[in-house]
Amino acid sequence: MKKKLLSLLLITVLVFSLVGCGKKAETPVDTTDEGTEAPETETAEEIKVAMVTDEGGVHDQSFNQSAWEGLQQAEKDLGVKVSYKESQQDADFAPNFESLLDEGNDLIWGIGFKLSDAVMDAATANPEQLYAIVDSSYGDNTPENVVGVMFKAEQPSFLVGYIAGKMTKTDTVGFVGGIAGDIIWGFDYGYQAGVQYAAKELGKEIKVLNQYAESFSDVAKGKAIATQMYQQGADIVFHASGDVGNGVIEAAKEQDKWAIGVDRDQNDLAPDNVLTSAIKRVDLGVYYVTEELKKGDFPGGKTITYGLEDGAVDIAPTSNKHVPEEILKSVEDLKEKIINGEIKVPYNEETYNEYLETIK
Known part of the structure; x- marks a missing residue:
């Protein structure tokens, strides 16, 4: 009887030992040599860039459309994800910026000087969010999370x-x-x-x-x-x-x-x-800044001016x-x-x- 009980106890210990070993094996173990990075197991997070138009919209055959074409080219060349919000009137600017902020965009553009106040308000309220604006400059008062893009028109x-x-x-x-x-x-x-x-x-x-x-x-x-x-x-x-x-x-x-x-x-x-x-070339200005963002070199706090040169x-x-x-x-x-x-x-x-x- 004692031999049978002892045998049952040994079998029970063996079973739990095997189960414990199985669970431990499920935990990843870093077997790389010191100084060598372990391979990444997650893909890089996608960069999202969006823009808010003035009342002309993305089909104005002019600067809004050119800006959107620049973002589309950036999507093709740089692999960023792009989108836009059209404004029918000035009152749409602030809600459009808020909507794009809620959607988790990394960089939000305002297209045209009419959006200058809306961009500044959004940038001040959200200092961790990056913004850019075409055709407007805040000079020495440019926030670090904003870049202005101007042209020698x-x-x-x-x-x-x-x-x-x-x-x-x-x-x-x-x-x-x-x-x-x-x-x-x-x-x-x-x-x-x-x-x-x-x-x-x-x-x-x-x-x-x-x-x-x-x-x-x-x-x-x-x-x-x-x-x-x-x-x-x-x-x-x-x-x-x-x-x-x-x-x-x-x-x-x-x-x-x-x-x-x-x-x-x-x-x-x-x-x-x-x-x-x-x-x-509004499209080029939008593209260049988006490219800098992709490189991790967002040129915040200043205005970039492009010309013939x-x-x-x-x-x-x-x-x-x-x-x-x-x-x-x-x-x-x-x-x-x-x-x-x-x-x-x-x-x-x-x-x-x-x-x-x-x-x-």
Whole structure:
């Protein structure tokens, strides 16, 4: 009896010992040599980048669309996940930023200077969240979790203004702006400066008609303003007005006149009526900053400004469809003069008046 009981006790101990060994074997053991990293068992967390548009939306054929194209390219090249929220009105800005914050985005863009206050408010309330804004600078007050991206828009505007001045048959051209302010003034006065540079070369006077729509989304107003300008004798009208510019281009088609596009190459909107476009590569700016984020080098706390020297502004590649070769050669010379500082392109009324004194 005692032998049987002893045997049962030994069997019980053996069983529990085996079970215990089995459980212990399920725990991973680091068998790597000292100084050698164990292989990673988890994939890197996906980086998410999103943007908030102004009221023009991602199909404005202008800077919102260009920004979205930059993010789409970043998704393709860098493997980041991208998305956007469209704003129908200014009141949508703050809720859109909050929504993208809740969705866990690593970087949130505000596209356009109209979102400046909303970006600053969001960045101040969420100091651990990264933000970026196109066409706005906070200068020395830029938070460390924010980067501003600006462009020397006056430079390509000068070039298309020069083309307009060289090609006008009526000696009257026009400019349609979106909302007046520092950003659009750069397009406006840069364009006027280019027109007057051409006028001086030609030894004649060229009139520039000028009007602001005070909107980036009112297509009908853009069309009405441009139509009036054409009826007043303008044969070329440049716009810097987001979706409003689609109305300008539509007016050019109906009146069989020239329009000059902005931000993107807009020749595809009216191949026979878009003479050239002042390119502002918002897509490149968005892409470059997103690339820095991917590298772990987010350039927070400052403003980055891109110009001709960076290849971020220029005239449209389709310009050779309608602009004579000799004028395009002159444009190339002007680019070099701008880059080396021989021509200082104005960006507001004060610098424009100073510029006019230099070409008298």
